[in-house]
Amino acid sequence: RAKHAGRGRAMYYETLMDDDRDERREMEEALRAAVARGEIDVVFQPIVGARSRTICGVEALARWSRGGTKPVPPDVFIPLAEATGIIDTLGPLVLKRACAAVRNWPGIDISINVSPAQFRNPYFPDQALGIIAEAGIAPSRVTLEITEGYFIQNPGRAKLVMDRLKAGGVRIALDDFGAGFSSIGYLIRFGFDRMKIDRSLTIAGEQSPKGGAMLQATVALAASFDMPVTAEGVETAEQAAFLHLCGCDQLQGYFFGKPMSERAISDLLAPPADVEAAAG
Numbered sequence: 001r002a003k004h005a006g007r008g009r010a011m012y013y014e015t016l017m018d019d020d021r022d023e024r025r026e027m028e029e030a031l032r033a034a035v036a037r038g039e040i041d042v043v044f045q046p047i048v049g050a051r052s053r054t055i056c057g058v059e060a061l062a063r064w065s066r067g068g069t070k071p072v073p074p075d076v077f078i079p080l081a082e083a084t085g086i087i088d089t090l091g092p093l094v095l096k097r098a099c100a101a102v103r104n105w106p107g108i109d110i111s112i113n114v115s116p117a118q119f120r121n122p123y124f125p126d127q128a129l130g131i132i133a134e135a136g137i138a139p140s141r142v143t144l145e146i147t148e149g150y151f152i153q154n155p156g157r158a159k160l161v162m163d164r165l166k167a168g169g170v171r172i173a174l175d176d177f178g179a180g181f182s183s184i185g186y187l188i189r190f191g192f193d194r195m196k197i198d199r200s201l202t203i204a205g206e207q208s209p210k211g212g213a214m215l216q217a218t219v220a221l222a223a224s225f226d227m228p229v230t231a232e233g234v235e236t237a238e239q240a241a242f243l244h245l246c247g248c249d250q251l252q253g254y255f256f257g258k259p260m261s262e263r264a265i266s267d268l269l270a271p272p273a274d275v276e277a278a279a280g
């Protein structure tokens, strides 16, 4: 019976979604080819100290322009890469590029997003630590960002992978906190080095007194478990001030800088001599 139901469902999708499936397959092949040719860009978004307001780190974000011209959002091509195994090539590519870039930025830390699909790969810790060692940067400058999903699905394995990475010296941040289920007590057990609160929480924080209280309580809770907090999606001076007041030590968002090219970050960190002279 189950088999019959399964076949029925497959046929239903085939007839109704043929066009979608073709489009998806075409996109998959285009992405696979682009990754194989190294045609994935990495951009970097500044992360600033909440007090100093100077850049202390950057988050690496993948960019893909299909056919070299049509940008496809990461929220589209990352899930596709995860579902098709392409992430096993794309992930290391981004990590290599990001590590190579940060080598030229002394004193700046680098955050790189890691998919649950990568965490699932038994070779991932050795591979990631190998790439970082090869790049010649201190592992302590590298933070891998991961969302809660995999920790809820497979807590035992997730903890093992995480401990291997942490033993290698890299830091692990819990990304997008406040966007999902965020079963707080449960997540605390894993020993994340940092919490990144989702843009939705940053926004909620200034929308109502209750939102503000929620934000404050979240940051205080993280602090009581020795997790410093980065706020994401900071778009206004008011948000920045409130988040600092709540105890976030790092801020990230369009207010401080959009994701930008390696060259643009380099210029920001060490302005070319003529620009400095012109600025007086």
Ligand code: C2E
Binding pocket: 045, 060, 061, 062, 063, 073, 074, 075, 078, 091, 094, 113, 114, 115, 145, 175, 176, 199, 232, 233, 234, 235, 252, 253, 254, 255, 259
């Ligand atoms: P994320 O890791 O939470 O990254 C932050 C996202 O918020 C980025 O979107 C960034 O451009 C955006 N953002 C930053 N500040 C602001 C702001 O002030 N306002 C608004 N509206 N948005 C802001 P992006 O680059 O589109 O990436 C989306 C997601 O795709 C990322 O969310 C991450 O989960 C995933 N992703 C991106 N690159 C990679 C990658 O190399 N590997 C993996 N596994 N996932 C990636």
Ligand code: MG
Binding pocket: 059, 113, 145, 175
């Ligand atoms: Mg992230």
Ligand code: MG
Binding pocket: 175, 176, 196, 198, 232
């Ligand atoms: Mg995030």
Ligand code: MG
Binding pocket: 175, 176
């Ligand atoms: Mg995200």
